[in-house]
Each structure stands twice: as structure tokens, then as C-alpha cells.
Amino acid sequence: MARIIGGIGTSHVPTIGMAFDRKKRDDPNWTPLFEGYDAVASWLAARKPDVLVFFYNDHATSFFFDLYPTFAIGVSDEFAIADEGLGPRPLPRIKGHPRLARHLAESLVNAEFDLAVFQDLPLDHGCNSPLTMLWPHSPDWPGALVPIEINVVQYPLPTALRCYKLGQAVRRAVASYPEDLKVVVVGTGGLSHQMQGERAGFNNTEWDMRFLDLIEREPETLAAMRHVDFARLGGSEGVEVIMWLAMRGALSDAVRKIHQSYYLPMTTAMAVAVFEEPEAPPRAAAETAMHGARIPA
Amino acid sequence: MNPQLEGIETLEGTYPFDLERSAKALRVNRFFRGLIVPENRQLFRDRPEAAFDKAGLTDEERQMVRARDWRALVHYGATFFALEKLARVSGVSNPEMVAQMRGETLETFLKTRNVPGAR
Numbered sequence: 004m005a006r007i008i009g010g011i012g013t014s015h016v017p018t019i020g021m022a023f024d025r026k027k028r029d030d031p032n033w034t035p036l037f038e039g040y041d042a043v044a045s046w047l048a049a050r051k052p053d054v055l056v057f058f059y060n061d062h063a064t065s066f067f068f069d070l071y072p073t074f075a076i077g078v079s080d081e082f083a084i085a086d087e088g089l090g091p092r093p094l095p096r097i098k099g100h101p102r103l104a105r106h107l108a109e110s111l112v113n114a115e116f117d118l119a120v121f122q123d124l125p126l127d128h129g130c131n132s133p134l135t136m137l138w139p140h141s142p143d144w145p146g147a148l149v150p151i152e153i154n155v156v157q158y159p160l161p162t163a164l165r166c167y168k169l170g171q172a173v174r175r176a177v178a179s180y181p182e183d184l185k186v187v188v189v190g191t192g193g194l195s196h197q198m199q200g201e202r203a204g205f206n207n208t209e210w211d212m213r214f215l216d217l218i219e220r221e222p223e224t225l226a227a228m229r230h231v232d233f234a235r236l237g238g239s240e241g242v243e244v245i246m247w248l249a250m251r252g253a254l255s256d257a258v259r260k261i262h263q264s265y266y267l268p269m270t271t272a273m274a275v276a277v278f279e280e281p282e283a284p285p286r287a288a289a290e291t292a293m294h295g296a297r298i299p300a
Numbered sequence: 301m302n303p304q305l306e307g308i309e310t311l312e313g314t315y316p317f318d319l320e321r322s323a324k325a326l327r328v329n330r331f332f333r334g335l336i337v338p339e340n341r342q343l344f345r346d347r348p349e350a351a352f353d354k355a356g357l358t359d360e361e362r363q364m365v366r367a368r369d370w371r372a373l374v375h376y377g378a379t380f381f382a383l384e385k386l387a388r389v390s391g392v393s394n395p396e397m398v399a400q401m402r403g404e405t406l407e408t409f410l411k412t413r414n415v416p417g418a419r
Binding site: 017018032033062063064067068069085086087088089090156157158159160162197198199200201202203204229230231234235239240267268269270 | 302303304305306307308311312313314315316317318319322326329330332333335336337338341371374375379380381382384385386387388389394395397398399401402403409412413414415416417418419
């Protein structure tokens with residue numbers, strides 16, 4: 004059976020990918036960002052998930068307003084890195100997991116989450132910017148990624164509560180997948196930032212800290228908030244943290260935040276957090292126990 | 301009125317990208333989005349007026365694009381994420397865009413930031 008072993012919340016601002024591509028780790032302006040992600044990369048390297056289910060948003064790159072889906076799932080074998088004006092980042096194509104993705108699409112639509120299905124569309128910085136901080140990519144990515152796109156760009160957006168419920172439906176769908184797979188859910192975006200109008204450059208670290216606390220302990224409080232509340236507290240583009248609620252909805256009540264880092268150098272608060280599910284009984288031990296029970300006394 | 305946005309008008313300098321703005325600015329947003337295609341970028345760099353013709357931009361739209369007037373374009377209905385593509389093709393950074401939208405010079409804006417060198 005497939006199993007969700009944990010979750011990651013991460014900003015996806017393009018400068019994270021830019022700092023990575025320009026090898027800024029030793030630049031003191033950027034070192035704190037890299038160090039904040041080190042523990043996350045180590046956790047992934049140790050836990051070795053087969054698949055990352057990635058709640059992200061496209062930025063009018065692969066989807067445009069002639070048809071902008073509220074929710075969409077990518078079911079391809081692989082996804083190209085999007086060209087967003089400067090040519091694509093020099094990265095291998097991102098591997099999909101078509102069997103799990105098809106299962107999720109079928110399960111979610113049957114659970115009345117009528118999402119759109121896409122194939123063969125490039126993934127933009129909403130997905131690829133944090134990915135290089137999480138996983139190595141040379142010679143290739145160590146696992147597959149199932150992208151679930153959420154409209155946080157063109158109102159009406161799905162409500163925070165709807166995103167949370169989507170995550171809960173993804174949890175049930177993963178649990179009903181027959182193949183043994185370790186899955187990590189990733190919610191992207193935020194934290195506080197506003198990139199438009201005279202209020203551009205708005206940040207609110209106090210709110211960001213409260214959000215990072217509530218997302219672990221009281222996600223229902225966040226799920227009850229309206230978009231205007233998120234915009235007032237975290238800036239107009241800060242509304243995209245509703246994608247963290249999709250991630251959190253896919254985790255259990257017993258999940259614990261085991262890492263958090265926060266860096267606000269310029270316009271966008273860059274945060275990353277890891278949420279770990281309690282360990283299931285180790286498989287080998289469980290099998291030994293079963294085997295042992297069969298040995299006649 | 302979208303109940304999720306009730307009261308948003310009390311946030312000064314904030315322009316939620318809704319269906320009305322999306323419809324009004326569809327043409328410019330499509331033009332900006334089109335800059336992810338290398339041939340369109342090349343045409344825009346070499347012969348901007350020909351690129352505007354191809355996209356069917358109005359005089360008002362062309363003027364805002366020529367001036368890289370980010371604030372006016374946001375007021376008009378452009379979404380930041382489409383504008384970002386014009387900025388990349390134009391060699392303009394996000395801090396420069398944000399400073400202009402706030403009505404500040406880049407230098408003044410950077411003084412308000414935690415790590416002005418993180419660019």
C-alpha cells in the first residue's frame with residue numbers, strides 16, 4: 004500500500020531557483036537560505052520517498068486565462084522545465100508517476116473533486132524553484148513527482164477550506180493505491196509577500212510565524228480564513244499559502260513539525276518546514292513477527 | 301462581489317486579479333505570456349512595434365509596455381505573473397519592478413529591505 008510519510012511546506016519564489024543556479028551558497032546574502040534547506044534535503048535523502056505529490060501553482064506559463072483550471076493534476080511520464088522568459092533552467096526533465104497520478108485522478112473525481120487532467124505541459128518555478136533545494140538532480144532526480152496545480156492567480160480562487168479538503172481526499176486516495184510507495188506531500192508558496200500595486204513589498208513576519216505554528220497545530224483555524232484575511236495579513240500574493248493547507252490536509256493529526264527555517268532578504272518571506280508522520284512499524288520487524296507466529300512451538 | 305474578497309478595497313494599493321480585470325487585460329496578458337516562446341521574444345527585441353501589431357495591442361497598451369510602466373499596467377489589469385515575463389525579457393529585476401510600483405527609486409526601496417545585497 005502507498006503511504007504518506009510526511010510533508011514539506013516551502014516557498015517557491017523564483018529567486019530560490021536563481022540562487023541555486025548561480026551557486027550562491029557561499030554568498031553571505033544567500034547562505035542562510037541554503038542552510039535552511041539542508042535539513043530538508045537530508046531528511047528526504049534519509050527517508051527516500053518514491054514520489055513527491057506537489058501542490059503548486061502555475062504562473063500563467065503552461066496555463067493561460069483562456070482556460071485556467073481551479074485544480075489540475077499532471078499524469079505524464081515526465082514534464083519539461085518551463086521557459087519563463089530566460090530559457091529553461093538547466094535541469095533534467097521532471098519524472099512523473101503516471102500510474103499513481105491516474106489513480107489519484109480517478110479517486111479524486113470519484114470523491115467529487117472534479118479536477119482537470121493535464122499531460123505534457125512544462126512545470127514552472129511554482130514547482131521547479133524549490134525542487135532543486137529538496138532533491139539532487141544529477142545525473143537524474145531520485146524519484147518521481149505528481150504535480151497538482153491550484154489556481155491562486157485568478158479570482159475566484161478555491162477557498163482555503165476547499166484546499167484543505169483536497170488534501171484530505173489526496174490522503175485517502177494515496178492510502179487506496181495498492182503498490183508499496185513512500186509518498187511525501189509538498190505544499191508550495193508564500194509566505195508573506197505582495198508583488199503588485201503601491202502596497203508591493205509588504206511583509207509581515209509576525210503573521211508568518213503564527214502561520215507556521217497554526218499549520219502544524221490548528222490547520223482548521225487557517226482553513227476557516229477568507230482570501231481577504233490572508234491578503235491583509237500576508238500580502239496579496241501571500242494568499243497562495245492556501246496550497247500549504249492542501250499539503251497539511253493530506254497529513255494526519257499525529258504529524259509533527261521537525262524542521263523550520265525562515266529567511267526574508269528582499270520581497271518574499273522564504274520559509275521551509277518538514278512535517279513527519281509517526282513511524283509505521285518497520286516492515287522487516289512486522290514480517291519477522293508474522294513468520295515467528297507461524298513456527299510451531 | 302466575491303464574499304472571499306469582501307473588504308479587500310480597504311487594502312490600499314492592492315488590485316486583486318479577478319475575472320473583470322482578466323477580461324479587460326486579456327490581450328496584454330496574452331502578449332506577456334507569449335514571451336515564453338523564443339521567437340516572440342526575438343521579434344519583440346528586434347521590432348517591438350511589429351510584436352505589438354501581431355498581438356493587436358491598443359495605443360494605450362503599447363504606451364504602457366514601451367514605458368515599462370509596471371504600476372500603470374497593474375492598474376490596467378495586467379497580472380504580476382505575466383508582467384514578470386516582460387521584466388525578464390527586458391532585463392528588469394523584481395526589486396526594480398516593486399520599487400517602481402511603490403513610487404520609489406531602487407536605492408530607496410533597498411534601504412527598507414533586510415538584505416539589500418540579495419539580488
